[in-house]
Structure formats: structure tokens, C-alpha cells
Amino acid sequence: MRAVALLVALVFTLTGCTIGAPSEPTLGADGKPLPRLYPIKERDVGKIQLRMLDSVNALRGATGAQKLEMDAQLIAAAATHARDMAFQNRPWHFGSDGSSPIERIARAGYTGTLIGETLSETYETELETLAAWMDEPGPRAVITDPAATDMGFSWLQEANGKIWWVLVLGQAAEPTLVAEAE
Numbered sequence: 613m614r615a616v617a618l619l620v621a622l623v624f625t626l627t628g629c630t631i632g633a634p635s636e637p638t639l640g641a642d643g644k645p646l647p648r649l650y651p652i653k654e655r656d657v658g659k660i661q662l663r664m665l666d667s668v669n670a671l672r673g674a675t676g677a678q679k680l681e682m683d684a685q686l687i688a689a690a691a692t693h694a695r696d697m698a699f700q701n702r703p704w705h706f707g708s709d710g711s712s713p714i715e716r717i718a719r720a721g722y723t724g725t726l727i728g729e730t731l732s733e734t735y736e737t738e739l740e741t742l743a744a745w746m747d748e749p750g751p752r753a754v755i756t757d758p759a760a761t762d763m764g765f766s767w768l769q770e771a772n773g774k775i776w777w778v779l780v781l782g783q784a785a786e787p788t789l790v791a792e793a794e
Contacts, residue, residue: 648735649735649773650735650736650737650773650775651769651773652767652769652775660738661682661687661765661766662682663738663739664738664739664742664765664779665680665682665763665765667738667739667742668680668742668755668763668779671742671746671755671756672755672756672760675756675758676758677756677757677758677760678758678760678761680760680761680762680763680781681761681762681763682762682763682764682765683722683762683763683764683782684764685717685720685721685722685764686717686720686722686762686763686764686780686781686782687764687765687766688720688721688764688766689713689716689717689719689720689722689764689780690729690764690765690766690767690778690779690780691766691767691768691778692707692716692719692720693707693713693716693729693731693778693780694766694767694768694776694777694778695768695776696708697731697733697768697776697778698768698770698774698776702733703731703732703733703776704731705729705731713726713728713729713780714726717764717780717782722762722782723785724761724762724782724783724784724785725782725783725785726780726781726782727754727757727759727760727781727782727783728751728753728754728757728760728780728781729754729778729779729780729781730745730750730751730754730755730777730778730779731776731777731778731779732744732745732775732776732777733774733775733776733777734774734775734777735773735774735775736775738765738767738777741775741777742755745779754779754781755779755781757781759783760781760782760783761782761783761784762781762782762783762784763779763780763781763782764778764779764780764781764782765777765778765779765780766778
């Protein structure tokens with residue numbers, strides 16, 4: 613009985629030594645910290661979209677490109693594709709029905725021209741994802757394209773924390789003039 617009590621006391625003592633001690637991040641095979649969960653709450657949707665819009669506009673401003681406006685139809689197209697990528701379990705530009713980004717923005721009611729679409733499957737925040745996109749020539753060219761006028765940005769977060777990010781840029785259609793009947 614005395615040995616059991618001594619063993620229990622020793623376990624509690626050793627456990628107490630680790631409580632409150634700073635824990636080292638768990639590193640992956642590449643030597644970088646493993647991803648941490650970035651939980652997105654429904655109340656944060658607007659904040660995240662505006663933070664991304666502001667960040668994209670700051671990057672575009674540095675290149676001399678005009679600021680973008682958030683577009684509801686492009687947001688809808690981005691949200692639809694984020695859900696579909698999660699369903700397919702792969703980040704790519706074609707929908708499970710074979711749809712292209714051009715078809716998806718048209719289905720969402722956008723009447724302008726597609727400039728481009730950038731995608732990501734990650735555990736990173738929206739700003740970390742934007743930084744990764746800017747490190748790649750293709751996504752960077754889409755984000756800084758001077759012809760772009762509108763932006764849609766959305767995502768789907770799975771229960772395990774994985775996030776499927778979609779950014780869609782478009783160029784607004786020229787307004788059509790309606791001739792007045794005489």
C-alpha cells in the first residue's frame with residue numbers, strides 16, 4: 613500500500629512539473645510547425661471577407677491596379693465551388709458536374725468577364741493563404757490583374773478544421789445604353 617501511495621505521489625509530482633511549462637510546437641517533417649486549428653465562426657464571415665478585400669486592394673494598390681469591389685454573385689460562385697471542392701476532396705478549378713469557373717459565375721448571375729480564380733486547401737488563415745498565393749506567379753497574376761473590378765471570396769471549413777478557400781475576380785460588364793423610343 614505504501615509503495616502504491618509513493619508511486620501515485622511521484623506521478624502527481626512529475627505531472628505538476630509539466631503543467632504551465634511552455635510547450636514547444638510540434639514540428640512536421642519539413643521542420644515547420646504543424647498547422648493549428650483556425651476556427652471560423654458564422655459571425656466572423658463579414659470580417660474575414662472585408663479583411664481579404666482590404667488586403668487584396670492593398671496589394672493591388674502597390675502595383676498601381678484599381679481597387680476591387682466585393683460582388684455578391686462572385687461570392688456565391690466562390691461559396692458554391694468551395695463546397696464542391698470539399699465534396700470532391702481536391703482543390704481544382706472544375707466542378708463535380710464538369711463546370712468551369714466561367715460557367716459558375718454565369719450561373720450565379722454575374723454578367724461580367726472572369727479574370728481568374730485562385731484556390732487553396734489548407735489549415736491556414738485567409739491572410740496566410742493570400743501570402744501563399746502571392747508567392748505563386750499564376751495566382752499573383754490573377755490577384756494583381758489591372759482589368760479586375762470585382763471580387764468574390766468564400767470558403768468551406770470542414771469539422772476537422774481544413775479550409776477550402778476560393779477567390780474569384782471579374783471585370784464588370786459595360787453598362788448597356790438603352791435607346792429611348794421616340
